Amino acid sequence: MLIYFDNAATTWPKPPGVTDAMRCCLDDKGANPGRSGHRMSLEAGQVVDKTRNAIARLFNIPDRDRVIFTLNATDALNMAIKGSIKPGDHVITTSMEHNSVTRPLYGLRRVISVTKVPCAEDGSLNPRKIEKAIRINTRIIVITHASNVTGTVMPVREIGALARQKGLIFIVDAAQSAGVLDIDVQDMNIDLLALPGHKGLMGPPGTGILYVGERAQVRPFREGGTGSHSTDPGQPEVLPEKYESGTLNSPGIAGLGAGLEFISQTGINTIREHELGLTRRFIESAGRMPGVKLYGPGAEAERAPVVSFLLEGQDTGAVGGALDKWYNIACRAGLHCAPDAHRTLGTLEKKLVRFSFSYFNTASEVDFALQCLRDIRGRDLAEITGGCSC
Ligand SMILES: Cc1ncc(COP(=O)(O)O)c(C=O)c1O
Structure with missing residues (x-):
């Protein structure tokens, strides 16, 4: 699925x-x-x-x-x-x-x-x-x-x-x-x-x-x-x-x-709480994972349900490609049509992987994605091409 x-x-x-x-x-x-x-x-x-x-x-x-x-x-x-x-x-x-x-x-x-x-x-x-x-x-x-x-x-x-x-x-x-x-x-x-x-x-x-x-x-x-x-x-x-x-x-x-x-x-409050609950869940776990660097405000800050990160030592496009090809997770890796934002964050060169959640996502999907990132961290991604959109 x-x-x-x-x-x-x-x-x-x-x-x-x-x-x-x-x-x-x-x-x-x-x-x-x-x-x-x-x-x-x-x-x-x-x-x-x-x-x-x-x-x-x-x-x-x-x-x-x-x-x-x-x-x-x-x-x-x-x-x-x-x-x-x-x-x-x-x-x-x-x-x-x-x-x-x-x-x-x-x-x-x-x-x-x-x-x-x-x-x-x-x-x-x-x-x-x-x-x-x-x-x-x-x-x-x-x-x-x-x-x-x-x-x-x-x-x-x-x-x-x-x-x-x-x-x-x-x-x-x-x-x-x-x-x-x-x-x-x-x-x-x-x-x-x-x-x-x-x-x-x-x-x-x-x-x-x-x-x-x-x-x-x-x-x-x-x-x-x-x-x-x-x-x-x-x-x-x-x-x-x-x-x-x-x-x-x-x-x-x-x-x-x-x-x-x-x-x-x-209810917009219900939608927001659900989406931000997933965002917090991801940030809290990914933030403790060695090799993951998160960008943007912390889990408790007022925010939209969007979170970007990179896996140290791995190519961002290849991470996006691996998530898609190996685990059937659709996300966006690249510059997100916002090069100024990447200049601000210092990520114009490396780019970022972005997860953005909706009301129809679930906590178990977030947990599965975290598991996939743990797996991808140590793998050779040389075979993956074309995961980036810039
Ligand atoms: C902050 C921001 N502004 C504008 C747009 C453009 O939206 P649209 O795709 O509806 O033209 C996007 C699209 O992702 C966006 O994230």
């Missing part, structure tokens, strides 16, 4: 109900939502509305029309970053970001300036360093809520309060925290929140969300048919259409709705 510890990339399996909701949407409500006046199109629109409402409830979004469906978290971050930044702006970010933040900023490097505030060796961020980085032309702060390499949780509430006090736009990448940690856009003063639908929210790949707050002035980069205001020459100002041109992924959104329903029925 496959043990799947790659939930930070996308969660698997999905909860019961996700596939059925997608099939039902395709088979019975397969018309284009929000386009036509016939019953099937209206029913497809209701499926989309239901998921939009559920997202608004989970993140305390005051107006559901500010929930914009996207392709994934990367798409949402591109919309937020490229749509808000103006030439001459100074942007503050951190040294623990995913490429979906750093690459859009790099792409704008000729017209903006960027400060990457350095994080500590465990990935943690001192919010005072953010305050010190603010300049006269700073307009945006963009940070991850939880690192996808170490699981370190960033002080989002403090930075949100600071951003609001200084009149800055605050963009949060919640790719690793949505569905695990509590997020309240009002309480945390978040202006733009980027979410993947397919990770902790347990929907299918191809789903993501951008929350656009009232203070954010985001230019849409996708323009076209919205099923409304058709005689207007330009993109309508009305939400959510302003940011949702083209046919929506209604089967994906239906599946995401079922994922959110599962979270609401199970």
Whole structure:
């Protein structure tokens, strides 16, 4: 049986109900939502509305029309970053970001300036360093809520309060925290929140969300048919259409709705406790194992259910490959699309093996993986090739 510890990339399996909701949407409500006046199109629109409402409830979004469906978290971050930044702006970010933040900023490097505030060796961020980085032309702060390499949780509430006090736009990448940690856009003063639908929210790949707050002035980069205001020459100002041109992924959104329903029925606290229980179990045992070096915060710290490590003397890719080929454990070995985070940790050369847990993992799977690592430590991995993704 496959043990799947790659939930930070996308969660698997999905909860019961996700596939059925997608099939039902395709088979019975397969018309284009929000386009036509016939019953099937209206029913497809209701499926989309239901998921939009559920997202608004989970993140305390005051107006559901500010929930914009996207392709994934990367798409949402591109919309937020490229749509808000103006030439001459100074942007503050951190040294623990995913490429979906750093690459859009790099792409704008000729017209903006960027400060990457350095994080500590465990990935943690001192919010005072953010305050010190603010300049006269700073307009945006963009940070991850939880690192996808170490699981370190960033002080989002403090930075949100600071951003609001200084009149800055605050963009949060919640790719690793949505569905695990509590997020309240009002309480945390978040202006733009980027979410993947397919990770902790347990929907299918191809789903993501951008929350656009009232203070954010985001230019849409996708323009076209919205099923409304058709005689207007330009993109309508009305939400959510302003940011949702083209046919929506209604089967994906239906599946995401079922994922959110599962979270609401199970309870986010129950999900978090289970996932963090597994994370602690792994850290406590692996931390005592000779030859294992763990990165990131300790077992008791506030964190996301993501943990990275290396086996001293063994090639990281080969460890990932051996876990897959010999023991049927799927994890991710490499740079996790976050080279800055690896620079911060000092692991750019060696890279890391990452385990990321979901509600559907069990303690016995963790114990088995620990046993496998004990075994792999002393073995010759020369025959293993191609376990790394960089
Ligand atoms: C911290 C972080 N941000 C952004 C992303 C991009 O998410 P997506 O795959 O939904 O585009 C990821 C993906 O792993 C991530 O871990």
